[in-house]
Amino acid sequence: MYSEEYNEKVKLFKDAINFRKPKKVPNLSNFFTWKICDSEFSFKESLYDLNKMDKLTCDFHERYDFDAYMDLGTRNPLAVTDAIGGGFHIFNEETNSINAYDHVLMSAEEYTDFVQDPIAFCKTLFQRKYPNIGAGEMVKSLSAFFEFGQYAQNMTNKFTKEYSRPAVFDMTAAILTPYEFFNSAGRGIKELSLDVRRHQQELIEAMEVYYEVFIKNAIDAALASDSSMYVTDIYTALLGYSMLNVKQFEKVYWPILKKYIDKVVEQDKTIYIFCESTMLRFAEFFADIPKGHVVLHLELDDIFEARKKMPDICLAGGMTTELLGYGTPEKCVDQAKRLIEELGEGFILSQNKMMSFENDCKRENLLAVNDFVKNYKI
């Protein structure tokens, strides 16, 4: 069903996750909207025209030829939310950037309302976020949501069949933790940080309910399905955890994240965790997880230090925006070589950040690194 080249690409990643010596180090693209900066199109026309997004995503692959892609142009479904009044983000056409701003949709006293009926409460939050939906706008928004889903499916099929490049995970297997839900969609970073101190028990109860209602079945379904064609079986991204100290993480965040990991280990599957900001202070929680199940993609941590502290965890990242954006091709290749030689097995080469801004990378640096990695044997 899949080409030989496709199966080889999947094997590169599975070998890395399992600390088997791969044919070469897998090279994973963590490029998001930087792809637009590198294209012939403007930000606005790309984000609102899926044909242009399709073209620039394919052009990006044909130019740089990564082994797999975290993003195929599916990050910002702006048409879906613009149709009903827009989300909480700033779209700056001059700097070619999109930034979300912190917002609060519920009070701390409402965790108990959430616990009583989480689905109804989410619909209440929806109304609060989009209070002025006019005639015909829900149809327009839902149609855009359909269109976006079809685009995502088409791109996965195109990369799978035409380019023989595996998707990192099934879109339905991207499962954010309850803490991240309240961080991005309920309380906002600032208020949630205060809740950890002032309303901890209510928050923990609400997260438990969120897990039971929205997460548990989604994880079970993802782990039960045949995901052998993907790099990993489930995916999650940690952001709000960066505001926590070790004690708070242990009490508030880890118990539910551990449930994800325990299920993955029990069923001999894999999880890809993108760790925004820094996570090394939590390394001890990951120290006892057996080899072959967890990939940690590090954003701002020292990856060499992380290897020492978590020798059984596959690590991804290493190529920094500082180097790719402001360094020379020679320095970038030196860093890639060092990463491959020192981290070797159990390592996926990638960019530390979700590459989004124009200055995150220079074309000549990326071309030099990818040309080097393609032919360099461990």
Add this chain to the structure above:
Amino acid sequence: MENVMINWISRMQKLEDETPFTDEWWHECADALEMLPKEHREGFMISYVNMALQQ
């Protein structure tokens, strides 16, 4: 498929004239998604709400 989409738009337009955002209204919105298997319609609406909240 085209007819199904036309029916859906017409049902949604009617729903938008009714009292929106009650529990019953959300169920009707899900039920109107005739292009999807019945068992996936409520899940689709929940995914939509979750995405719109996190975007």
